[in-house]
Amino acid sequence: MLLLVIGQVLPWYALIALLSAYPLFKTYGSLSSKNESKQYAVLMGASLKATIRTGLMITIALIISGIITM
Numbered sequence: 839m840l841l842l843v844i845g846q847v848l849p850w851y852a853l854i855a856l857l858s859a860y861p862l863f864k865t866y867g868s869l870s871s872k873n874e875s876k877q878y879a880v881l882m883g884a885s886l887k888a889t890i891r892t893g894l895m896i897t898i899a900l901i902i903s904g905i906i907t908m
Contacts, residue, residue: 851899858891 839856842848865884869877 851896851903854895854899855892858888858895862888 839848839853843850843853862884865881869881
């Protein structure tokens, strides 16, 4: 991922957004091959939180980038 940012394939704030994905991967790791329906609710909650956090991080990064380039 870092190489893609250095090669200017991805913007720099893509690295920041990766930080918000950790809780989601942690939740996926806790699931087994057969799960109770309660565990899927936890997974959906983690997915929603990761989506919101990623959006907030990218929005803040774009605002900072816009201020810097003014």
